[in-house]
Amino acid sequence: MKALNLGILAHVDAGKTSLTERLLYAAGVIDAVGSVDDGSTQTDSLALERQRGITIKSAVVSFALGDVTVNLIDTPGHPDFIAEVERVLGVLDGAVLVVSAVEGVQAQTRILMRTLQRLRIPTLIFVNKIDRAGARHESLLCDLAAKLSPSVVAMGATVDRGTPDAAFTPYGVSDPAFGLSLVELLAEHDDRWLETFVENENALSGDALWAGLAEQTRGALVHPVYFGSAITGAGTQPLIAGIRELLPAPEGDREAPVVGSVFKVERGPAGEKIAYVRMFSGELRTRDRVRFGAGREAKVTAIRVFDAGTTTTSHSVAAGQIGQLWGLTEVRIGDELTTGPVADCESKRESAFFAPPTLETVVVPARASDRGNLQSALSQLAEQDPLINLRQDDVRQETSVSLYGEVQKEVVQTTLATEYGLDVSFRETTTIHIERLDGIGAAVEFNKVDPNPFLATIGLRVEPAAPGAGVSFELEVELGSMPFAFIKAVEDTVHETLRQGLYGWEIPDARVVMTHSGYSARQSHAHAVFDKSMSSTAGDFRLLTPLVLTTALRRAGTTVHEPMHRFQLELPTDAVRGVLAALAKLRAIPRVPALDQDVSVLEGEIPASAVHQLEQQLPALTRGEGVLESAFERYQPVIGAVPRRERTDHDPLNRREYLLHVLRRV
Template sequence: MNSNNSRNLRNIGVIAHVDAGKTTTSERILFYTGENHRIGDVNDGNTTMDFDPQERQRGITIHSAATTVHWQGTQINLIDTPGHIDFNLEVRRSLRVLDGAIVVFDGVAGVEPQTETNWRLADEYRVPRIAFINKLDRVGADFQKVVAAIQERLGTRALPLQLPLGAEGSFRGVVDLLAMQALVWDHDDASTPPRVEAIPPELLSAAQAARARIDEAAAEQDDALLNAWLSGTELPLDALRAALRRGTIAGAFVPVLAGSAFRNRGVEPLLDAVVAYLPAPGEAPGSLPTDGPLSALAFKLNADDHGAMVFVRVYSGRLKRGDVVCNASTGKAERVSRLYEIHADRRVERDELVAGDIAGIVGLKEVLTGHTLADRKGAPVLESITVPEAVIDVAIEPRTQTDAAALAKGLGVLVREDPSLRLRQDADSGQTLLSGMGELQLEVAVETLRARFGVAVAMGRPQVAYRETITAAAEVHHLHRKQSGGPGQFAELTLRVAPLPRGSGVRFESQVVGGAIPREFIPAVEAGIRRAALAGPFAGYPLVDFEASLVDGSHHVRDSSALAFELAAVAALRDAVAKAAPVVLEPVMAVEVITPQDYLGDVIGDLLRRRGHVQGQDARGNAVVVTAHVPLEQMFGYIGHLRAISSGRAQFTMQLSHYAEAPERVALAA
């Protein structure tokens, strides 16, 4: 993934809701750019980007997959990401290192829940986007309705650069609004280029109006164009495209294109738009300069028996095979054994990486997702990657005692590869609990243990991953003193706890002055608080959303130690939380149900019985979309019940919305 001229390089991702056609679009990109000589099909299980056996078996993307293609003299590093909410971390870490994205929309369903989630992530990472409205050959597809939904639900200015020719089964091409001509695909054969013809008379008025909106949007980005536009002068095409590029990169608007990837219609213009409008390295908002010393971010790793392959984005400098790099996040030095250009499941060895490259490194022993690689100690640490909340636990154990060691090794690899998987021991039962974002993620993890590590695993029923928090402030004084003949243990401290807003996590501050507690013992107090917070005193669930303040304390010249202050902090936090009105929090899911109108009453009634709060209803074609907030505890087994009450015609998606205080009945049973 090398480029001597970063302006001829695009680092992009393909993001969307599950089943919007992401992987199909990616496979067509591989074909049209000449990377592949056949087109993979999700239904046939022979795609290049979904190469994991579980992906092919399940027909969904689980892991983000990278590859390199070339189009019109430009190198494109492409990452195909999952659309299922359970694998949202893969989208997060991909968007963190990408310069641009193609957002694929289903021409029938429009803006779907995971599309909206991924769009917000792209907003967070300031990633410029192109919208590709796909599946316009499907019954019920409506280009203009999707454009309106993008503007309304995503809060962006959608700027169509094309209009569809025909609709549903008669969709045959697009109107190119910049060239003011029609591109027609007479056949589904991907090897046949589009035919250029005049815009049909019945579309000419709509095309002229849409082109006027493009001219206006472009003129807003350029004073010279604005003057020409105000005077009624025709805008030069090159200057128009340059202004559209600036506006796209700045986030002033999102270009919208049309097509049907499955029928091989609209993919070549999409590639043209990637080159024309998405940024090169260093051009996106907030980008780091590409010159200067080495700075790279590890955003993903895959481990096997031969070690870990660490995927990195190089932001500046150069990295050569055999170089010693500093992990700026830990301060440790490591040697680079090999460098690889990634083509899905293939690797091509490289001698050097340069700014803008996305590639794989072998030889790094202790680098994790989110770590920064640099050429020296003390180098700036890049913004890391936020890991989403785990909401479901399962108890997991080997079926035979001989599998215990292999299970421990396999679980260690899985949680290192995927930080959204968490491991902990249940304080009461002693069971190993594996936590994740959803049932599907945990099912995939268990199957991976069997397939990769040969471990026969017994998995318990999924349980809700509750949390604990406090609802009042409290202050305690604790004295830890132990004497056993030799040096003793002494630590005295006053600790105050107070609640924080949801999602704040755990905060610690020291207010100690005058050396009452030596500075070297303060980190031990924080470590004790964070250790105690792993299991709250109410029901043993992780304690979150509170602030612990070390107010005062004292020490003994001989008997005080870091261990003594850590143990004192553990006991003090437990005492303080018990006095701070602790409660149990439960995950509440944002649920979207798509149902025929005939079953609407039954669907809403069922959601209400599940302690759900209906947020709204919206027509989508001949169906109704119901959005609701429902506690996760009530959603286990929901798909079977939904099919039963809708004669199999309704479907649903859900993702974590927030944590809320659980009713007393649920808290006592948790």
């Protein structure tokens, strides 16, 4: 049986979870459609999800459509939980993007559609809530074409919009007007359709047009649009037909080497780790040993697969399926699984679909005695959401977490209280900056040459790298010049040290080259055992690397950069002047406004630290009529006072204090 891994994505409150409930009901998986407001939905299982009526964690549920098993993944819609969406995108065969017929295309809708197109994920669009007052059809189609993709095609007409009797009537492929619109759309991506139509329009049968639509939909070239209501069920049957006939359900090769991707990790009732894996090829069985990550290996002790709205125990999970695995105690989100050499396990996922979080805050336990338990609890939360990015300050006994927004902070607080019994508060949210290298810098310290107290020779050169390139470590010394464990110790410490640059912020992009190496070979006094004071160890290289690297960084110089968001603001024309004045105070960089008689559009860039202030001021400035969309765009150098972040290490920038801490002497 073929499997289709389908994602349901949308801006918050567009009706994504309600649509999931309706699809499960139509497939006979549940006996009644759950309500988000009542907290009775199948996929929102967390208490906080039911309480707030939003999706926080992605959830998987399965149902059958003919000979296709659909693994449906319901994802969060709130932008604070975009990281949860990111982890799902790499395992999808297709997607349904939900848009509200009343609110239309919203900020998150645009971000999601751009990402789906970049990843070439076949996507259907479902316009929900046609039973609501203010529901639109033609004007909304124009918005979809203008704001999401010009390659959209309406698959039917609506009647009685804005009433409980609203309905959706699918077009037939034999309908001349619909057939002509399909020919025009298909011809935009393949000239042969237009040539055939010009030569003999009767040669294009309804079956041929439908086959062409399916081919281009599966190629992520066109996007069929369905209208309906998840609450009343209108339009859901045509959507189900579209899912079955227009989206790809690949048949994976069970005989190929095992390759799978972990996209979610959670803890079971007994605290055991459960890994959600999408299998791309091969068949993984219970008791198989799998390799993953940086040389880690473990035995699969149990497997469950998704079936008819629940999970069932299975002896294997095969290509195309999604399964839950037990026994992988060290597995992490994003790990690729294989039973062969890790090098054979080519990553099926593109990383960093969305920008990293740009905010952080310190988590403070109400009771000082809870510090240890808090660290343990936050570590478990970081397993489920790596972008929380814990930052432990052992000097001040503080833990920081990275965030996308204030709602995420509330979720972390509630989760710690309900699941771990920890009462916490947060300090003021601050913006995460980064540092970029100004130029090239080099430094070297030689073994047994003052002032180097370590039995190691290390020379490093740092060079700027392009934004997004990451940190690379290269050798200009012979690989056999010293034991590989020593070289590995230098490389690992380089990555660790660059998390805190000259001003305390991470240096995410740099090229680091090892230019000198040397060590004292293992030796001892006559008739004595190994003497550490005469022989180099990996610890010598780990402790010396920060001193050499920070010296090279000083010589290269760094500049602190702040995150900038692009924004689009629709507002009454008579409010433009006041809003421009407010933007200037917030250090925004607006472009020339697109002025109209009633409603105008402002676009530009604004520091991430000022977005929340703008959101708070906007209702008063625009009489509540302003609509703001913003998303991370880039980093730019900080103007004015340079912000610093307190260091969490022993500060290799202060050589005397560093040596006192690591050696207890200078």
